[in-house]
Amino acid sequence: MGSMEKPPFDVVTLAVPAFVLLVVLEIVLGRLKLIRAQYEPRDTAASLAMGLGSSIAGAFTAALVAAATIWVWRHRVFDIPMTAWWAWVAIFFLEDLTYYWFHRLSHERRFWWAAHVNHHSSQHYNLSTALRQTWTGGVNGSWLLWLPLALVGFPPAMIFIQKGVSLVYQFWIHTEAVRRLPAPLEYVLNTPSHHRVHHARNPRYLDRNYAGILIIWDRLFGTFEPERDDEPCRYGVVKNLGDFNLVRVAFHEWMAMAADLGTARNPKEALLYIFGPPGWSPDGSRDTADVLRARWQARVSSRATSAE
Amino acid sequence: MHLLDVAVSTVKSDRMSIGFLVQLGGSAVSILVLVLLSAWARIARPTPALDGTTVRPLILDEFPQAEPDSIWFAADGASAVAKAGEEALIIFRLGDGFVTRATPWAQLAKARRTGDQVDIRLNDPAAPRIRLRLDADAAWPPMLNPMDER
Numbered sequence: 001m002g003s004m005e006k007p008p009f010d011v012v013t014l015a016v017p018a019f020v021l022l023v024v025l026e027i028v029l030g031r032l033k034l035i036r037a038q039y040e041p042r043d044t045a046a047s048l049a050m051g052l053g054s055s056i057a058g059a060f061t062a063a064l065v066a067a068a069t070i071w072v073w074r075h076r077v078f079d080i081p082m083t084a085w086w087a088w089v090a091i092f093f094l095e096d097l098t099y100y101w102f103h104r105l106s107h108e109r110r111f112w113w114a115a116h117v118n119h120h121s122s123q124h125y126n127l128s129t130a131l132r133q134t135w136t137g138g139v140n141g142s143w144l145l146w147l148p149l150a151l152v153g154f155p156p157a158m159i160f161i162q163k164g165v166s167l168v169y170q171f172w173i174h175t176e177a178v179r180r181l182p183a184p185l186e187y188v189l190n191t192p193s194h195h196r197v198h199h200a201r202n203p204r205y206l207d208r209n210y211a212g213i214l215i216i217w218d219r220l221f222g223t224f225e226p227e228r229d230d231e232p233c234r235y236g237v238v239k240n241l242g243d244f245n246l247v248r249v250a251f252h253e254w255m256a257m258a259a260d261l262g263t264a265r266n267p268k269e270a271l272l273y274i275f276g277p278p279g280w281s282p283d284g285s286r287d288t289a290d291v292l293r294a295r296w297q298a299r300v301s302s303r304a305t306s307a308e
Numbered sequence: 309m310h311l312l313d314v315a316v317s318t319v320k321s322d323r324m325s326i327g328f329l330v331q332l333g334g335s336a337v338s339i340l341v342l343v344l345l346s347a348w349a350r351i352a353r354p355t356p357a358l359d360g361t362t363v364r365p366l367i368l369d370e371f372p373q374a375e376p377d378s379i380w381f382a383a384d385g386a387s388a389v390a391k392a393g394e395e396a397l398i399i400f401r402l403g404d405g406f407v408t409r410a411t412p413w414a415q416l417a418k419a420r421r422t423g424d425q426v427d428i429r430l431n432d433p434a435a436p437r438i439r440l441r442l443d444a445d446a447a448w449p450p451m452l453n454p455m456d457e458r
Contacts, residue, residue, distance in 0.1 A: 013331065016331075016335070020338045020342065023342055024342065024345060027342070027345050027346055027349045027351065028345075028349070030349060030351045031348075031349040031350070031351055037351060038351055038352060038353045038404070039346040039349060039351050039352065040346070040352040040353075040403040040404045040405075041343055041346045041347040041352075042403050043403050043404075044342065044343050044346040045339070045343045048338075048339040048342060048343065049339060051335075052332070052335050052336060052339060055331075055332065055335065056332065059328065123402075123403070123404075123405035124405075128342070128346075234369065236405070239408075239409070239432075239434055239435070240402070240405070240407045240408075240434075240435075241402075241407070241434050241435065242402065242407055242409075242432075242434060242435025242436070242437070242438060243402065243435070244402075244403070248433070248434065251433075252433045252434045253433075253434075255433035256432075256433045256434065259431075259433065295372070295373070296372070299372060
């Protein structure tokens, strides 16, 4: 296997010691009250165990993902050299754009939400939350979204390295210790402030700020929402989990989807239970993010009218 | 080269190595250390006992459409049940946060009581069982107080 096909190093593996040290630092500085950091031991254990489980689950699907990427690249349209600076600039933007759509899909369609929801199921927002990763992301096919990059001609090694860079970047933004970065950086980059909004369950903040590294995609595609000082983020999912059981953390949405499929009355309902937005139900008795936001907006408007 | 050939060669080059197992072992040890550190630090968010004052913002956030008229608080302050029409609004502490669910009042009333505990079964894979703690002599279904007289 050539150096263009397999990266010489794994960015995420190399970063793991730094992840551990930064979590230690956040806890110690939080204990000393030098930064804002809240940790609950069982929540922390669940987040970190999900991260470890994700590594193990990922090992089972990594070869398939790599093989598919390499196979597509061997049928590429252009030859893009790994040594060209412009190729790295191009893949930086294109991979980040791909990540935006992957992430948006992972929130707006239940089949992918079922794999991603565990990352949002903590009621905390700290560096351990960043490591609360999926166990089922490899089997839902979301990795197919990166194959067009290989088809265009980006070597698989470049794609895997850039995916790793994006994941490592996203680690440090899972913190309440950093309030705001300088305005120009807040305008361009995904920052702790923007990503706190993404993890919040307030109706105003639901399904917003899907960015990986660059927040420009949210600004461009209309999903950007700034963090407001008068509305603190409440973290977690719309209906928070009832315990810290890891199996429940990893699989509860898949279990709920299977139960719903058992009640589907026709193929259309079954398809909507799988590929509809999270919270969809045939009789509208459950709430999607759009419904929750619309109700919240109606309440806000009603209060404003009453005040007048 | 066919996809199958690529897959076979990839699996051969990526097979689980001793290095991967060492990495997993190191990660498991790190998790233990970090969890112990987080317990030592005692920096969980303050979670006051549920009462008339602390429950109000929770109900407003979690059940903004509901208009509960009466409420019951568990003796340990870890849970509360409000009644809004025929619906029971359940609030219970998990770690240093709260979890909420709405369920028909009739279902709540039928929940099984064992000693000082009541187990409420829900058709919800995210929270299939809610356990509330009662005073030994407390009634179930709970005796409600008007919301305004909390």
